[in-house]
Amino acid sequence: xxxIGALGKATNTKVETIRYYERIGLLAPPQRTDxxxxxxxxxxxxxxxxIRRSRDLGFSLDQVRALLSLTDQGTQDCxxxxxxxxxxxxxxxxxxxDLIALRHELSTMIESCxxxxxxxxxxxxxxxxFDN
Amino acid sequence: xxxIGALGKATNTKVETIRYYERIGLLAPPQRTDxxxxxxxxxxxxxxxxIRRSRDLGFSLDQVRALLSLTDQGTQDCxxxxxxxxxxxxxxxxxxxDLIALRHELSTMIESCxxxxxxxxxxxxxxxxFDN
DNA sequence: CTTGACCCTGTAGTTGCTACAGGGAGCATA
DNA sequence: TATGCTCCCTGTAGCAACTACAGGGTCAAG
Ligand SMILES: [Zn+2]
Ligand SMILES: [Zn+2]
Ligand SMILES: [Zn+2]
Ligand SMILES: [Zn+2]
Numbered sequence: 001x002x003x004i005g006a007l008g009k010a011t012n013t014k015v016e017t018i019r020y021y022e023r024i025g026l027l028a029p030p031q032r033t034d035x036x037x038x039x040x041x042x043x044x045x046x047x048x049x050x051i052r053r054s055r056d057l058g059f060s061l062d063q064v065r066a067l068l069s070l071t072d073q074g075t076q077d078c079x080x081x082x083x084x085x086x087x088x089x090x091x092x093x094x095x096x097x098d099l100i101a102l103r104h105e106l107s108t109m110i111e112s113c114x115x116x117x118x119x120x121x122x123x124x125x126x127x128x129x130f131d132n
Numbered sequence: 133x134x135x136i137g138a139l140g141k142a143t144n145t146k147v148e149t150i151r152y153y154e155r156i157g158l159l160a161p162p163q164r165t166d167x168x169x170x171x172x173x174x175x176x177x178x179x180x181x182x183i184r185r186s187r188d189l190g191f192s193l194d195q196v197r198a199l200l201s202l203t204d205q206g207t208q209d210c211x212x213x214x215x216x217x218x219x220x221x222x223x224x225x226x227x228x229x230d231l232i233a234l235r236h237e238l239s240t241m242i243e244s245c246x247x248x249x250x251x252x253x254x255x256x257x258x259x260x261x262f263d264n
Numbered sequence: 265c266t267t268g269a270c271c272c273t274g275t276a277g278t279t280g281c282t283a284c285a286g287g288g289a290g291c292a293t294a
Numbered sequence: 295t296a297t298g299c300t301c302c303c304t305g306t307a308g309c310a311a312c313t314a315c316a317g318g319g320t321c322a323a324g
Contacts, residue, residue, distance in 0.1 A: 005301065015302085016282060023308055024280095030246035035289045049261035055173055057241075057259075058234055061280070078253035082245055085255050089238045098236055099228045104192055106221045107187075113214050121210035123217050124203055129188075147271085148313060167311095167320050169271055192312070247287065265323100272319065280314085289302065294296085 001031075001039045009106065011048045025053060026065060059088055133151060133163075133171040143180045150180065158183060210237055 008015045015040050021027040027047060032039045040048075047068070054064045070080055112122035138228075140147045153159040158182060162170045179200070186196045202213055216236050244254035 003302075013284075017280085019303095020281060033289090035302080046261055053259050053261070057237060063222075067259065068159060075250045077248060078245060078250045079247070081250060081253055081255050082247070084240065085238065085242050085245075089242060091236065092235050092238065096228060096231045096235065099224055099231065103221065103224050103228065104252050105189060105294090106206065106224065107219065110214065110217050110221060114212070115211070116209060118202060118207045118210045118213060123213050124199070124208065125258070126180060126286075127182050127185050127199065128186070129178055131225055135271075146313075149311085151272095152312060165320090167271080169320075187311090267322105267324090270320080272314090273317095275315085277314075279310100281309090283308075284306085286304095287300080291299085291301100293298080 001041060002045070004038045006044060007048065008039045010045060011052050013048065013052060014110070019049065021048070024061070026068070028063065057088075058092060059084075063088060133173060134170070134177070136170045139177060139180065141174045142177060145180065145184060145233065151184065153180070156193070158200070189220075190215070190224060195220060199243050 002010070004015050004018055007013070008018055018027065022029055027044065029042055030040050033039055050068065051064055056069060057062075059067070066084055067081060070078075109123050109126045112126070114122070118124060134142070136147050136150055139145070140150055150159065152184060154161055159176065162172050162176055165171055182194055182200065186199060187193075191199070198216055202210075241255050243256045244258070246254070250256060
């Protein structure tokens with residue numbers, strides 16, 4: 001049994017974040033001490049670790065919730081899990097492609113700037129409509 | 133002169149977003165008709181286009197605000213503009229690198245899943261702590 | 265004169281936290 | 295016992311950048 005602060009240190013999570021996860025139903029309300037302090041067992045530690053690792057991999061809290069409930073139910077097969085992971089991966093791919101396109105646009109813009117007065121800065125021009 | 137709806141269509145911006153930009157001081161309060169409708173001139177159209185293009189390129193509203201005030205002032209030279217653009221570019225590069233690392237982790241995880249019962253799904257295992 | 269498309273203000277919701285404010289608990293030290 | 299100090303409690307509000315109502319008013323067409 002450990003306090004919320006100890007759990008936070010063990011999982012690299014702020015205390016407020018842990019309470020937030022409890023509030024939104026991602027973590028079960030833990031037992032309390034006589035002084036009304038939360039105490040966490042190893043299962044809670046494992047669960048929070050799972051959540052944090054999933055978050056680090058970019059899954060949304062809703063996706064994490066889904067993954068948790070699938071493991072809780074011990075569902076027959078892992079098709080849904082795979083589905084969630086693959087969907088997320090596709091989203092990451094899209095983001096990468098978007099950002100690479102963006103980088104290209106930005107670098108073209110930046111390279112065109114020769115310094116000097118702002119009224120002839122190519123960056124500003126590139127951002128402005130009705131170029132002339 | 134055009135209505136807020138027309139301006140929205142011309143710049144691919146939702147009406148609520150335009151009002152939001154006004155509220156936070158990014159767009160000046162426009163003139164009003166007798167019936168209290170906002171009306172926008174070409175300058176407002178140009179300004180909103182600039183904002184939208186900057187946003188599409190991923191600049192934050194604070195950065196957009198800075199870019200706008202620099203052009204408004206007709207500042208001597210464009211050093212600050214270039215600085216903002218380069219900072220943003222560096223941020224994009226960081227995001228790309230992060231996402232590529234993420235994609236690698238995710239794809240390793242996903243490929244390891246052979247289908248079957250969730251209790252032996254490698255995705256879940258990869259997310260769980262204390263692997264054994 | 266009614267219908268429908270548009271506009272108005274003001275407020276609250278979204279995501280995933282983070283930061284107080286204003287108190288209580290628990291332990292060590294003087 | 296008193297005084298700190300660190301931790302914990304609840305509840306609320308803030309961040310970015312919108313988005314979505316609710317409950318009305320305006321205006322042109324038919
Ligand atoms: Zn995702
Ligand atoms: Zn320049
Ligand atoms: Zn940026
Ligand atoms: Zn699997």
